[in-house]
Amino acid sequence: xxxxxxxxxxxxxxxxxxxxxxxxVGALGRRYGRDYFTAAVREGRQTDELWQEAASLGxxxxxxxxxxxxxxGGLAELSIVLEELGAAGCPLLLLxxxxxxxxxxxxxxxxxxxxxxxxxxxxxxxxxxxxxxTEPDAGSNSHRITTTARRDPATGGxxxxxxxxxxxxxxxADATLIVGRxxxxxxxxxxxxxxxxxxxxxxxxxRQIDMxxxxxxxQFQLFLDDVALPADALVGDEDAGLLQxxxxxxxxxxxxxxxxxxxxRYAVGRAVDYARTRQVWSAPIGGHQAIAxxxxxAHIELELARLxxxxxxxxxxxxxxMGAGEAANMAKYAAAEACAKAVDQAVHTLGGNGLTAExxxxxxxxxxxxxxxxxxxxxxxxxxxxxxxxxxxxxx
Amino acid sequence: MSLRIVVAVKYVPDATGDxxxxxxxxxxxxAVDGLLSELDEYAVEQALQIAEAADDAEITVLTVxxxxxxxxxxxxxxxxxxxxxHVEDDALHGTDVMGTSLVLAKxxxxxxxxxxxxxxxxxxxxxxxxxxxLAERLGIPQVTLLSEVAVSGGKVxxxxxxxxxxxxxxxxxxxxxxxxxxxxxxxxxxFKGIMAAKKKPVEALDLSDLGIDAADVxxxxxxxxxxxxxxxxxxxxxxxxxxxxxGGKQLAAxxxxxxxx
Numbered sequence: 261x262x263x264x265x266x267x268x269x270x271x272x273x274x275x276x277x278x279x280x281x282x283x284x285v286g287a288l289g290r291r292y293g294r295d296y297f298t299a300a301v302r303e304g305r306q307t308d309e310l311w312q313e314a315a316s317l318g319x320x321x322x323x324x325x326x327x328x329x330x331x332x333g334g335l336a337e338l339s340i341v342l343e344e345l346g347a348a349g350c351p352l353l354l355l356x357x358x359x360x361x362x363x364x365x366x367x368x369x370x371x372x373x374x375x376x377x378x379x380x381x382x383x384x385x386x387x388x389x390x391x392x393x394t395e396p397d398a399g400s401n402s403h404r405i406t407t408t409a410r411r412d413p414a415t416g417g418x419x420x421x422x423x424x425x426x427x428x429x430x431x432x433a434d435a436t437l438i439v440g441r442x443x444x445x446x447x448x449x450x451x452x453x454x455x456x457x458x459x460x461x462x463x464x465x466x467r468q469i470d471m472x473x474x475x476x477x478x479q480f481q482l483f484l485d486d487v488a489l490p491a492d493a494l495v496g497d498e499d500a501g502l503l504q505x506x507x508x509x510x511x512x513x514x515x516x517x518x519x520x521x522x523x524x525r526y527a528v529g530r531a532v533d534y535a536r537t538r539q540v541w542s543a544p545i546g547g548h549q550a551i552a553x554x555x556x557x558a559h560i561e562l563e564l565a566r567l568x569x570x571x572x573x574x575x576x577x578x579x580x581x582m583g584a585g586e587a588a589n590m591a592k593y594a595a596a597e598a599c600a601k602a603v604d605q606a607v608h609t610l611g612g613n614g615l616t617a618e619x620x621x622x623x624x625x626x627x628x629x630x631x632x633x634x635x636x637x638x639x640x641x642x643x644x645x646x647x648x649x650x651x652x653x654x655x656x
Numbered sequence: 657m658s659l660r661i662v663v664a665v666k667y668v669p670d671a672t673g674d675x676x677x678x679x680x681x682x683x684x685x686x687a688v689d690g691l692l693s694e695l696d697e698y699a700v701e702q703a704l705q706i707a708e709a710a711d712d713a714e715i716t717v718l719t720v721x722x723x724x725x726x727x728x729x730x731x732x733x734x735x736x737x738x739x740x741x742h743v744e745d746d747a748l749h750g751t752d753v754m755g756t757s758l759v760l761a762k763x764x765x766x767x768x769x770x771x772x773x774x775x776x777x778x779x780x781x782x783x784x785x786x787x788x789x790l791a792e793r794l795g796i797p798q799v800t801l802l803s804e805v806a807v808s809g810g811k812v813x814x815x816x817x818x819x820x821x822x823x824x825x826x827x828x829x830x831x832x833x834x835x836x837x838x839x840x841x842x843x844x845x846x847f848k849g850i851m852a853a854k855k856k857p858v859e860a861l862d863l864s865d866l867g868i869d870a871a872d873v874x875x876x877x878x879x880x881x882x883x884x885x886x887x888x889x890x891x892x893x894x895x896x897x898x899x900x901x902x903g904g905k906q907l908a909a910x911x912x913x914x915x916x917x
Contacts, residue, residue, distance in 0.1 A: 280734055280850045288844050318847035331847040 274570075278340055285319055285341050289348025294526070297350040298620055301474045306432055311352055314341070315385025320355065323511075324363050328379035334577035335360070335511050339518035339569060346522020347529070349620075353477045354388055354429050356515040361508040362389035362437045365454060369496030369504045374456070381434070389456070390433035391508070392424040392482055393635070407440040407484065409455060409494075418489040420455055424482040426634065430466045431478060434459055438482070439505060442498060452501040454508075455493045463487040473630070474623035506585070510576050512635050513588035517569040520595035520631035524562045524602035527624055531555055531606035534613070545609075554605045561598035568594050586649060593641045596631030603628040659713040659807065662769045663703045664760050664790070665696040665732055667725035668780040675780070680875065681882040682750045683780050685722065692728035695775035697842035700732045702835045703773045704843070706807050707736075714738050716767045720748060720759045726858065734845035734853035741767055745862040750875030753781070757789035759873060762866040764794060771812060772832040776801055787834035797827035803838040 271279065292310045300307045314320050322337040324330025331337065342355045363382045366374055381387025398404035407422025420440055430436055435458045441450040457464055465483040473479075496504055532555060535546030545551050572587035603624045607614035615622045632638050646652040669675050673688030692700075700717065707713035717732040719725045720743040729740040743763050751759070764772055772794070777784035791798030802814035802825070812833055813826040827833075845853070863870055871877055897906045911917045 276730070277850050277854065280730065280845065280853070281847060284734075284845045284850065316846075317844055322847050331851065333847070333851075337847070 278337065281319075281322070281337060282340050282344050284317070285314070285344040286348060288314060288317070288319075289345040289350055292348070292350045294349030294620055297476070298474070298623075300476045301623075306476050307350060307352065310345075310350060311354075311385055314345070314352065318383075320352075320359055320385045321363070321383030323359055324379055324383045325367055328367070328375060329383040330363075330367075330379065331383075334573065335364075335514055336570065336573040336577055338511075339514055339573050342515055343518040343522040343525075343566070343569075346519055347525040349526045351519055351522055353475060353519070354390075354433070356512060356519060357391040357428060357437075358382055358388045358433070360511040360515045361391045364511050365437065365495060365504055365508040368507055369500065371492065371496065373492060374495060378435075378456075387435075388429065388433040390427055390430045390436040391512075392427040392430075392436050393439040394424060394426050396423055396425050405439055405441055405452065407438065408450065409440045409442050409453060409489075412488060415488065415490075417491045418455065418493055419486045420457070420484050420489055421486055422484050424484075426469070427466070427480045427482055429477045430459070430480040430482065431468070436464075436466075436482070437495070437508075438484075442501075451499070452505050453498060454495040454501060454504055455489060456495060457484075457487065457489060457493065461487060461489065473626055475627065507581065509635070510572070510581065510584045510588045513592040514569060514572045514576065514584075516631055516635060517565065517572070517588070517591040517595035520592075520599035520628070521562055521566045521569060523624060523628055523631075524558065524565075524595070524599035527599075527603045527606035527621060527628075528555060528558050528562065530619070530621060531609040534610050534619075538610075551609055555609065558598070558602040558605050561594075562602055565591065565595035565598040586645075589636075589641045589644050592631070592636075593638060593645075596628075596638065599631055600628045659707070659710045660768050660770045661703045661707060661713060661715045661773060662764050662767055662771070663696075663699050663715060663717045663732065663737065663773045664764070664786075665699065665717055665719050665728055665775070666693045666778045666780075667691070667719055667721045667728035668693040668778055671779045677882070677885040680750065681885055682875070685724070690724050690727060692731040693775060693779045695777055695779055695837060696728075697731075697735075697775075698835050698837055698839050699773045699775045700735050700737060701842040702802075702805050702833075702839055704736045705840075706771070706773075706805065710807065716741060716769075718760065718763055718767065719743070720751070720756060720763070722749075729858055730853050731845065733856045733858075734849040735843055736849055737856075739856055740858040741861060742858055743861045743863075743866065745870075745873075747863055747870035747874050750878060751873045752878035752880045753783050753785050753789060754879045755873035755877055757786050757793055759863070759866065759868060760786070760790050761793035762868055763861060764790075766861070766866060770829045771807060772796075772830075773805075774832070774834045776834050776836045787832060791832040794830075794832065797831045798833075799825045799827050799831065800834040802833055802835050805833055805835055805839065 318331050319341045322331035322333040323335055326332035345351050359382055366378050409418045409420045412419045435456050438455045438457050440453055440455055442453045444451050464487055466480045469479045469481055471479050535551050536544055538545050568591040572584055572591045575587055576584035607621050610619055613619050647654050667690050669688040670691050676684040676687050678684040703715050707715050715737040716739050717729055717737040718741045719728055733740055741763055743759055774787045787800050788798055799814055801816055803817050805814040810829050811826050812831050816823045816825050897903055
């Protein structure tokens with residue numbers, strides 16, 4: 261299969277190690293490939309073999325600190341892993357949440373005990389943590405979150421109450437990092453706080469949402485009704501919740517962008533293969549501009565999105581959370597748009613074959629929409645850019 | 657004492673690319689991206705497994721090739737080899753198997769060795785004779801085309817699968833083995849391996865370092881010469897046998913005509 265080349269193959273733009281990582285992860289991904297992924301979805305199982313093998317090679321924990329068994333790299337490396345697996349047709353969605361959001365938050369803000377408990381497992385892939393933020397009535401607007409924790413005077417722990425929707429992989433995660441709020445003792449105002457809820461916690465009720473998405477990882481609703489949590493379920497500092505939350509959300513956006521770029525590259529690769537070999541009358545269809553130009557356009561737009569993704573990862577890894585926030589939002593937006601367009605054009609290139617199970621592109625039509633909607637919608641990003649980048653009045 | 661393993665590897669144009677000959681009828685290295693020959697990855701893998709099973713072993717990976725051939729060494733180092741030797745010299749352009757084996761032999765002697773491991777052939781030249789030539793030049797036993805290999809008690813043992821029989825073969829160290837593509841899939845470089853590779857030593861040598869006369873290598877020193885090269889003709893359309901009751905007979909007639917049956 262063709263995997264489209266890139267200006268990133270230049271050593272001037274990406275270090276030798278990152279290019280070696282791209283090649284190695286790509287080779288692993290292609291050995292599993294799209295057929296492995298679709299078979300797992302069809303049979304209702306997880307892509308655990310790929311997860312395990314990628315984990316044992318250290319690819320899943322590239323961004324986590326070396327002292328906890330991670331690779332000591334950053335978001336740049338982790339986004340390479342996800343993008344290349346996606347370009348091979350077999351992305352691992354939980355990379356977006358487990359090492360990227362939860363691993364980052366725990367590494368930066370967790371207590372020593374929390375780091376010891378979770379990071380080595382996140383790094384070697386033996387533990388996974390899901391991430392619950394979206395609520396039925398608040399979306400992902402962290403200021404409107406109603407899931408609330410209050411102190412349990414009897415135990416000194418917490419009682420957590422609320423609802424979450426569209427949480428990926430709760431069933432296969434050992435715990436879920438839940439964004440809630442607590443009452444500030446001084447002002448009485450609610451402020452965001454992060455809680456680790458282990459899957460077998462009594463009262464932790466999760467139900468699968470039926471989705472029209474071909475993905476091994478399922479989506480869940482969470483129902484929490486005074487779920488009793490130990491005192492150490494609170495991540496890090498009660499007063500630094502918002503900072504902690506944003507520290508996790510930037511990696512989420514960058515990884516969502518990498519997910520979209522990978523999928524888009526996979527789709528363009530399949531379409532290019534087809535357009536090169538599919539012959540109608542005397543010439544391959546790829547020789548016709550009506551076929552070639554839209555694919556060239558898709559390729560350009562994916563490259564641009566990839567460049568912005570790299571920029572966001574670079575800023576994040578350099579410690580510029582604010583600068584990374586703007587770039588990460590733009591990367592997520594650009595990558596989702598480029599991916600949706602690439603998949604649309606790939607399916608169209610194959611004509612009727614684009615809708616067959618054999619070619620396996622049609623299911624990407626829905627999958628490519630995920631990046632437009634999650635973790636924040638395209639419109640919320642446009643709001644952010646209008647307000648923060650352009651200084652226009654707030655619309656809400 | 658440490659078991660010293662030298663793996664000889666080649667940097668070749670990607671076999672999945674559209675490969676061409678250059679104007680002087682040598683391999684055109686510019687047209688297609690290069691990489692560590694896939695067949696040599698098996699050699700690196702077996703060397704790593706031998707080293708892992710040994711109490712104490714050190715793997716040197718060796719290549720003869722242009723500047724970009726460092727990529728092949730880096731890949732082998734990222735898979736777990738300990739150090740590398742790169743023989744690079746402008747006079748080497750166009751060297752054939754005789755010259756290549758000469759340079760490899762001198763470099764292996766320079767590095768020091770108990771066991772030399774190679775692949776079964778290169779994916780570009782595919783002559784497949786360098787392992788034998790190399791053993792001859794080094795004056796050591798050769799056990800080639802192994803699909804299984806192990807080292808213990810000062811001996812290398814292995815299985816050599818032929819069409820008619822499988823042989824168990826062995827040789828006393830120092831020795832040379834070549835391994836086939838049936839010896840076991842090569843590992844992927846781990847992230848730690850990738851990060852460690854850059855810090856591992858790569859020794860750069862040229863012909864004068866090895867005491868080799870430039871006249872013995874290169875196009876001029878080659879014992880063989882490519883006279884002419886032509887692209888393989890495109891495959892012609894196949895014959896479709898349509899079964900309208902006589903399909904079996906027609907198929908048999910086609911196969912008989914082409915002497916398959």
